[in-house]
Amino acid sequence: MKTIGRTIYLGLIIIIAFAYCKPKEDDDPLLDIPYNPTSYQIIVPPRFPILEIPADNPTTVEGINLGRLLFYDPILSIDSSMSCSSCHLPEFSFTDGKAKSLGVDGLLGKRSSMSLLDIAFSYKGLFWDGRAKNMEEQALMPVIDPVELHETWPNVVEKFKKHNDYPVLFRKAFGIKSKDEITEKLATKAIAQFERLIISSGNSKYDRFLRGEVLLDDDELDGFDMFFNNTFNLPDAQCGHCHNAPLFTTNDYFNNGLTAAATLNDFVDKGRGVVTGIALDNGKFRVPTLRNIALTAPYMHNGSILTLEDVVDHYSRGGHPSINKDPLITQVVLTSRQKQQLIKFLHTLTDTAAIRNPAIQNPF
């Protein structure tokens, strides 16, 4: 009995001592760090859509700085071997140059890495199938995907808390009062702020041509006219319907005839249909931007087409049959010269200034 009494007594003393010694929130050293976020204005090229920033995640210098570090830091993966940037490299216009991306466990992803260029304007959903509504929501998913970073958010948050720098950076970006206020939501907000900076410069040859600063050569011009069906004299290559300017994507979901399917249930990858539950959406995928398309091979959601020449051939043949193949994907008779002209025009969309922007490079 005496022993039990002593144990209880000691236990109480320990509890009281612990409660007394636990630092009060006001004593957290983070509070010594000033929280004065600086608003940041993202420059949008002329004629681009209005850049809509969520009211609960305004862009700040400090938020972008944190987001940039998180984007490039392998801390987000289970074995600290991969980061967002492993599949989204600036030199490939924020794709990875592979047909399908490899995850941390060496597992092959289901689809090809999508370009992040101008992702800030994707208001109709993200990923190939649009399963994320916005950028903040999107950034949550690769971390926990077993074929991507295969980590858990509670683990990642713990790693942030123990990190030498991140608590301070979260404080500067979001005004947290203690490490315990670091959350996955704040982390993805920061990543989204950074990703909104991955934006066209407005200085591709095409953009400068539109402003009258340069001329397209004859081949590029013919390619431009066929792309947008500007003239009766050349065939309509039907590209502009889905790859409309200025983003060179409508961000809509189409079945582009990439795979044949006898019924709507026969698509190997049902894509958009899994998200909406609408059978007619099976086999549909979000249209990727063609800005910097020359840098993002291989092509299509499954990376099955290696070159731009093969892409043009695919579309000119009219794609493979399926019940919901988009009616716009139809045979287009183009000479080999006209195909080359189209490709030459596509090269005018290369925007190296965008991907060399110092503000979006790897800080490590």
Add this chain to the structure above:
Amino acid sequence: MLKSLISKQKGCFEHINNKTSFMKNNIIVSLFFGVVLSFNYFGCTKDKEVDCSDGKCDPVLKVNSKLKFDGQALVIGDFYKYNDTLEIRFLRVNYMFSPLTLDDTSLGDAFHFDFTNKNINKANAELGSTILEKQINKSSSVSLSYGVGLPQKLNNSRPEDFLSTHPLSNQSLYWASWSSYIFAQFEGYVKNKNTGEELSFTYHTGGNESYKFKRIPFVKNFQPSTTNTVNINCDLRKVFSRDGVNFDIMANLQNHATGSTAVSQYIMENLLNAHEFILE
């Protein structure tokens, strides 16, 4: 001794019983008066007046849009008889509807009727889509005006002029070569019943000259605090036929080449007249 004690106790109990019954009576009488008073109060006070200030009792107008083919609700992807040899199925149907005006009261500058992801089954197609539900400061109307496509003033704008929640912000509905929004998109397949061959068709219309506007009689009284439903029905059969003659779809599988306005005009005129406005 014991007897006297018992008798005293009995007397005491009787006294208590008497007191209890007196209290009971009091409660019953109080309740009775309470009920009478409350009847009196509620019976004699005037009915509370409904507060109709600031348009609170204005009638509500609910507008639904429905898509049909030959009078049946049209389901995207389903086949419908086009003529003796062709069946038709639509995969994309959408168009601009601008404006919608009751007498001189604007109900909205621009609507985008998009049935592609709505008419995915018969139940949805029959139900239609609510495009508008709002209070109107009117007790009656005599006319309704509407247009298909966009009037020049709106058509001179561009998607980047609007926030993403606005129907005119949609990049896929703007065609820079025309300097115009795409007013209507009708896309799908026609199948030859004899050969089984399927061919795709795509009709995109646009350009200021393709905008069509109409005012029709629309006599209606709107009672305060009521909801009034108007169904806007569009029958695609009427878009692809005129005076009983079907549009020659096989001869014109696509129309979106620059300058080919004849088909665009034909479709938009038909589209204007393919609408009926039914009051529920």
